[in-house]
Amino acid sequence: MMPKAALLRLLQLASPALPVGAYSYSEGLETLVQQGTLPNADAVSHWLEQELRRGGVRLEAAVLLRCQAAMGDGDRAALQYWNQWLSAARDTAELRAQSWQMGRSLSRLLQSLHPELEPAIAVCLPHCNFAAAFAIAAAYWQIEPEAALLGYLQSWANNLVTAAVKLVPLGQTAGQQILLNLCPSLEAAAHSIAQLEDENLATSSWGWAIASMQHETLYSRLFRS
Template sequence: MDTITLTDSHFLHILQLASSALPVGAYSYSEGLETLVENGEVANQATLQQWLEGELRYGAIRLEAAVMVRAMQAATIEDMEALHYWNLWLSAARETQELRNSSWQMGRSLIQLLGKIQPQIQPFADAVGNPSNYAIAFGIAAAHWQIDISAALLGYLHSWATNLITAGVKLIPLGQTAGQELLLQLQPLISHTAIEIISLKDEEIACCSWGLSLASMQHETQYTRLFRS
């Protein structure tokens, strides 16, 4: 990826947008990881790393991130029709009710938050309609704050990885040091994935996420649950 130059303001904006402290409820979702831990398929740092690497290479996060890029591009040129289209497209691409609901809930929370702290975003939210997917809301915010598109994409992927590693630390369980070590080890793949995603054409957006789908479906019938997905 080319060198990214950010002003202090842009840098702080992407930190805020990608922060785990952002009150969108991301901490309450494990994206099927809770099922995988209960079934013994993810049982330690190594197997968690394998799962996350597989998702970055082939999984639904690639599809979501590609749509986030398109939402950001559409918001930048105020193409409200494209924003609405990609929001519907992403909703239709969700393979389970829990995954779709998590995207909608986080998107709704982010849109509501942005409406309070940045009212100028409201016309974009109105164009998207309700419910809004999280990737769409993230793209709108990144465009409004004029964040470099590569930086926004890296922030989106890093935020996703941070959330799932935090879930893994709680579920397996792992130590905090192991979690930070894993996040550091994922950095090269996150960068490589961002390079691939940013160059995708519309017809190339795809994923192979049947493992995630099956894990998400089984979550509903788990005996005990800490997470909502």
């Protein structure tokens, strides 16, 4: 079992209260809702399941594991490489800006809490992705990689369900039902991502990318992506 201290730190890292601005992003979901593609809870649940199977969050989570391993090995060159790789793999400017902004916010928080992490964070500058910053924190707080991976995925799902509750709109109970129903998909995705070899890091989420591209031209927007 994971030590209680590490579990508490994971809960803090994956909490919606983490001051990184995750609540201000919908990752294209706002576009899909306005277009009528996601009119109800079942559609939102299906979309999230497909993203876990084929979407960009898989790349983020896979890079998280590699960055956490690099931190454990003291391999700052690998940490820098995978952070830059993820920046290059972003499908749209909005998604890249989101990852950089959240990564910058978490990096600043970590440096305030643990100044000794500054050298590790510095290799990811000027643009530290959120997954890389999350990995740095997880490694330093001695959170097991499997648990960090699940925490990252659950945090991602929680943020998008919260956005869907506002946008569709859905009731709070419906939102919690979606999260509960996603548990098997989150577990399956974590297992699959942990098995990915470097040469198999790819996505098939062109619809998600197009929705993100179209978001910046929406007439009315509640979210930044």
